[in-house]
Amino acid sequence: MNVESKTHLMTPGPVAVHPEILRTLAMPMVHHLSKDFQKTLENVLSKLQELFGTKETVFIHMSTGSGAMESAVVNTLSPGDEVLVVVSGKFGERWAEICESYNLKTERWNIPWGEFARSEELEKKLKLKNYKAVLTQACESSTGVLHPIEEFGKLIRGSETILMVDGISSVGAVKLPMDEWEIDVLVTGSQKALMLPAGLSMISLSKKAQEKAKRAKLSKYYWNLKFEEAHLKKGRTHFSSSVSLIRGLDTALNLVLKSGLDAHLVNVAKKSTATIKAGEIFGLKAFAKRPSQSLTAFVLPDEVPGEEVLKSLEKKNIFLAGGQEKMLGKLIRIGHMGFIENDDVIYVLKRLFSLLLEKSPQSFVGKNLDLAIAAAEKCLKS
Amino acid sequence: MNVESKTHLMTPGPVAVHPEILRTLAMPMVHHLSKDFQKTLENVLSKLQELFGTKETVFIHMSTGSGAMESAVVNTLSPGDEVLVVVSGKFGERWAEICESYNLKTERWNIPWGEFARSEELEKKLKLKNYKAVLTQACESSTGVLHPIEEFGKLIRGSETILMVDGISSVGAVKLPMDEWEIDVLVTGSQKALMLPAGLSMISLSKKAQEKAKRAKLSKYYWNLKFEEAHLKKGRTHFSSSVSLIRGLDTALNLVLKSGLDAHLVNVAKKSTATIKAGEIFGLKAFAKRPSQSLTAFVLPDEVPGEEVLKSLEKKNIFLAGGQEKMLGKLIRIGHMGFIENDDVIYVLKRLFSLLLEKSPQSFVGKNLDLAIAAAEKCLKS
CATH class of the missing domain: 3.40.640.10 (Type I PLP-dependent aspartate aminotransferase-like (Major domain))
Known part of the structure; x- marks a missing residue:
């Protein structure tokens, strides 16, 4: 399936269910x-x-x-x-x-x-x-x-x-x-x-x-x-x-x-590191002082309408999470758990960053989307 | 699918899941x-x-x-x-x-x-x-x-x-x-x-x-x-x-x-009545003084090895329930809930009665399997 025609569920839960598991559920x-x-x-x-x-x-x-x-x-x-x-x-x-x-x-x-x-x-x-x-x-x-x-x-x-x-x-x-x-x-x-x-x-x-x-x-x-x-x-x-x-x-x-729990954890870590790296280059800071590799919460600049960004992404079939309670509208949370392939990570980061630029260009002056994505790609391939 | 090649899960729960529901689960x-x-x-x-x-x-x-x-x-x-x-x-x-x-x-x-x-x-x-x-x-x-x-x-x-x-x-x-x-x-x-x-x-x-x-x-x-x-x-x-x-x-x-709850209940009732009727003719008595139409518990004659009958049925991919606790080995419980079609009811009753005859012919002397099944068919068609 073409990555662009997929629905991307990348919230910190529920997560995209692996197709093999979906088949099991239908037995x-x-x-x-x-x-x-x-x-x-x-x-x-x-x-x-x-x-x-x-x-x-x-x-x-x-x-x-x-x-x-x-x-x-x-x-x-x-x-x-x-x-x-x-x-x-x-x-x-x-x-x-x-x-x-x-x-x-x-x-x-x-x-x-x-x-x-x-x-x-x-x-x-x-x-x-x-x-x-x-x-x-x-x-x-x-x-x-x-x-x-x-x-x-x-x-x-x-x-x-x-x-x-x-x-x-x-x-x-x-x-x-x-x-x-x-x-x-x-x-x-x-x-x-x-x-x-x-x-x-x-x-x-x-x-x-x-x-x-x-x-x-x-x-x-x-x-x-x-x-x-x-x-x-x-x-x-x-x-x-x-x-x-x-x-x-x-x-x-x-x-x-399948390949041992450690190997699986390394795979999740790569998605997390790639996301944080790309965010840094693009000008987004992780909210967590000690981030979990299971999800990344980015702090949005004050001018960025967080909930509006999420809604626009949903129209493109990309589902990320916002902040909860006192952080409503102020965070974008991206999950690294579930059935997520490297192409999905890159695709979703690209769409997110493009949308942020579109909604609030003044917040990301001088930030390079292409460089950010290249850094994520490098992490994922490492 | 041919009724004989199907797996028949007719316990009082879990029950056979409707194929449309199975497809929903795999979404x-x-x-x-x-x-x-x-x-x-x-x-x-x-x-x-x-x-x-x-x-x-x-x-x-x-x-x-x-x-x-x-x-x-x-x-x-x-x-x-x-x-x-x-x-x-x-x-x-x-x-x-x-x-x-x-x-x-x-x-x-x-x-x-x-x-x-x-x-x-x-x-x-x-x-x-x-x-x-x-x-x-x-x-x-x-x-x-x-x-x-x-x-x-x-x-x-x-x-x-x-x-x-x-x-x-x-x-x-x-x-x-x-x-x-x-x-x-x-x-x-x-x-x-x-x-x-x-x-x-x-x-x-x-x-x-x-x-x-x-x-x-x-x-x-x-x-x-x-x-x-x-x-x-x-x-x-x-x-x-x-x-x-x-x-x-x-x-x-x-x-x-779909056709109203009452119509659905009538359908379940027909399966229950057909089962009880066939049982009576074949010589099996319902255990319940006031039977629920959701399941039928038949009392087995003392000579019939209840658990052995269930195991033999399982080898033919038919799953019924036995008695629980103090009634272990003494009952056969047949569920009428879940995705069960009329053909399934007839097929399972036939296999059950044949097996009872085989395991304990002396308990069912003079009982007519064909008459029992014909009565069940009549109920289901009514």
Whole structure:
């Protein structure tokens, strides 16, 4: 297909679904207790461990990623527990709202949007209080920031506190090895780096979190991982499996892990670096002080009407995301997850930059679109 | 396709997915905030009201039906509330387990498997205690029983109690008009009469239940219908929509409502009547005292090895369900929901009866397979 006639969905989720996965979704239904499906589920569970970098079980919920975030909380904590939540954007807010919904003593560590949570600050906070858990995003996709999870893991190691990481827009896109970095609870969703539609979420608990889970007293049923564990031992999920999406996940994991997870991450990184490089030359600054390779958020010059630019792109079948909440109209967010080929990256950057020049020529005086694109091409080919 | 070369999935869920729906599932992804998808969501929400027979909003959860059951409980009740749960099989147990997980005072109204809950008994119970809610299945799919929901609605009308109905294996297969029958909470799932894969559930609350919801104090986040309502007003779901499944639901609702819901229910009823009639002639008795037209559970003669019969059918690509828990090996359950054509019903009944004769000829002495099939054909053509 000609790149110009394609629809380009390059938001930070949902993402373009790989055609092989689309074909899987259209396969006739089988029963979730059939041998065929049990084999698929077994394969998926084993590949999920590779994706998460863990020896522990990775559970699948039939829900979006937010469901797995709630599952993380209700499976490990008890009423009145004191928790520290990194709030550096919309999804940090979500962690806090979940904790507050369950009457946990929730301390919001508010970080200016675009900044990342500094480990030296966390170190101070951990000395002052004995939190039951620290909850954070790996990548806060409303700002494109990547928090230093490896350093957090080192700080929390050996204490009673557990580290809970929302990896929804990072598992499969950035390095986040659960066991090696001592992440206690890691969650993700299907519609980001896994190139699937929304509808599945995944969660895994470290040995330390599993111990907490034994004594956790928050009410739960659908998210109860004890039930889930008992059923997985019999080769099935507790509730009716989303057969189509789980078969799709099998195909997705084959694609992601085909040449090894590291090689896949290098590919995502190239798209990210190419985008940031091209942006720099063209005069666009990344919003995130520590950008995630899963998406790039560019700050728009004040004169540029952000929402208008997005609407014009949509008319050309290019879908990017804007800023959320307080950053509405001020950011352009470009996802690097999902089924995106190098030609797509180049094509979309060209259209975006041309449109910015057209809408606000005064903001980009002296900037060279061709040079910017050439730099992106070089990155992608490297 | 020749009926003999097809795979026949005729369990009470998951069900065979209509080919038009499979094609929808394979459509390229669009963003859940795009105009295209918002239009789809709007259509779906309006058709769901027709399906439920309600003027109230029908909400969609990205979960299996059990998620919507939990949502029903946590959105309307408060800690310590006393509830009455009809337990007439595996799914009645599920209601009870959910209530108990949330520390509700849960009275189990245990009914022998195969029997239905009698409204005169309910009347007595309601006089003795002031329950906050009565929870029941419409169809208990582990036994094939259909409870008299219309009568329950009349008994509960005007009181403080709310009637919560699990319609997972009945909405779209049997008559269950929510407003007319004064059902206060009705839930269903995607993988039964809606001919979709599992992964979506739906829930609607009567005005009376909505009033309860305002004062309900159980902890919740993912299931919080207040958030959901606020988002639906802006044309979106609270969490990332399962775009593929919701587009599939749009196609499914078009198919189900094409000639009107009543005509669709008549079609399901014909399959059910044909199956029961053929069974009677062949010497198989329906297990349910009041059978649901969504599935038929046949009691097997003691000598028949139920699980072996199912396995032999699977080798011929026919998938039926057996008994669950205490009825394991003693029942054959045949679903009438999903994409099933008349030829499929006849073909599957023929293969099932032939196999029963083969495995246990002494149990069916004097029974006429051809007469049984002829009776089924007559029903289907009527």
